[in-house]
Ligand code: ATP
């Protein structure tokens with residue numbers, strides 16, 4: 094599961110847990126994104142801080158792990174490179190699923206790497222109840238036993254409980270002095286307050 098995780102919140106955690114359950118996965122690997130190219134964006138915390146908060150948020154779940162792969166890379170990573178590296182690390186027998194929000198999956202599928210990605214992993218697109226699935230009907234949401242059109246990735250749509258939480262909203266709440274408890278894990282909230290992220294960072 095890739096993301097900026099600036100910061101990680103319960104929307105991400107519920108999505109990961111639901112994917113684990115609905116698809117019978119062994120493990121969810123959280124992959125915080127590295128430093129984005131537009132470095133002047135002070136809103137986005139350094140990769141190390143986003144990585145740390147992701148570790149804090151997932152520490153109690155034995156099925157959740159956090160990867161340093163993108164965080165440790167100097168250049169921004171392309172999803173296809175990350176997936177290739179994971180495939181190499183875990184072996185060809187391992188089935189990889191790319192978990193993401195439905196909004197993001199739509200973008201990825203229109204990337205130039207979509208065909209290559211389709212050979213490497215399956216997509217799980219998380220939607221919230223009420224989110225229009227119309228767009229996906231045109232895609233390749235096919236049962237397991239049906240062959241896919243050549244070069245088209247398999248995309249499963251997973252509906253998750255409605256959680257109108259976003260990192261953007263959490264950062265705004267922090268700046269405006271509103272509480273963020275029950276939107277992010279307690280340890281993450283404590284760390285944000287301790288470091289004064291988005292206030293004088
Ligand atoms: P920002 O507001 O800064 O864009 P975000 O909350 O969207 O942050 P990201 O780190 O960008 O968080 O998200 C990582 C992935 O998690 C994306 O694919 C996104 O669509 C998905 N996601 C984010 N929030 C939720 C949520 N509340 N429920 C389900 N999926 C979510």
Ligand code: MG
Nearest residue numbers: 097194259260
């Ligand atoms: Mg987002």
